[in-house]
Amino acid sequence: MCEKKIESVVKSFTSIYAVVIALAISEAFMQFVLGPDAGGIQWARLPSLCSLLLLVVAFYHGMLRHSCEFYGPTPSHHHYGMWLLVDCLAFTVEAALFFTLARSLPVTLWKQFNWTVVALLCFDVLWGSLIWKFNGPTKAETKTLNAISLWVIVNLCTIPFLTAVLLAFPNSPWWGVSFAAFVVLARTVADYWAAWSFYFPDASCKANSTETQPRHP
Structure with missing residues (x-):
């Protein structure tokens, strides 16, 4: 019963992130x-839209896996409520940045879009560093902290490239948008490649957990 209550609390907090993400998409x-009167499909905004969707998929997937491993089915630390509030605040800020990205798709706002991506990655680095610094004694936490450390590294490597794109093409929106989209794509590929086992746990885990359960005649 207690586990279900904790699971309900975690889901209620993470659902805030999901709602804002849905609004952003x-x-x-x-x-x-x-x-039709406004021009129909804006193909020039496609690179920025793809960048946004790539980031949304990776961040939302990571949030779900982090919540699953860090808080469920039974939190491994007594102060899980404090860290859940920290996560809720961080995810809400990130979701708000995603909404800002959604409003910045026009090519004329490409600098605003990419600086917002940089801000998103920087904020995620700060959040990940905080979680990594003050947690880690248990096996469940170690699994998610390893993934968080990879996210921090990937984001730290991405930020300079995005900044370079912004500085290299100050008056070339199309090239800036295109190269930035390529950087975001590379970041997402690196993210999933580095933390694949965390994003997609081995199916044998379920089998092993089933085998360890006591069998009754």
Whole structure:
């Protein structure tokens, strides 16, 4: 019963992130597909839209796996509520940045879009560093902390490249948007490649857990 209560608390907090993410995706497609009187599909915004979706998939997937490993089915530390509040605040800020990205799809706002991506990655580095610094004694926490450390490294490697794109193409929006989209794609590929086993746990884990359960005649 206690486990179900804790699971309910975790889901209620993480659902805030999911709602804002859903609003951001909806807004992004509204920015991409305008009405007939406004020009219809805005193909020039496609690279930025793809960048946004790539980031949303990786960040949302990571949030779900982090919540699953760090808090469930039974939190391994007594102060899980404090860290859940920290995560909720961090994820809400990141979701707000995603909504800002959704509103920044026009090519004329490409600098705002990419600086927002940089801000998102920097904030994620700060959050990951905080979680990594003050946690880690248990096996469950170690698993998610290893993934968080990889996220921090990937983001730290991505930030200079995005900044370089912004500085290299100050007056070339199309090239800036295109190269930035390529950097985001490379970041997402590196993210999943480095933390694949965390994102997609081995199916044998379920089999092993089933085998360890006591069998009754």
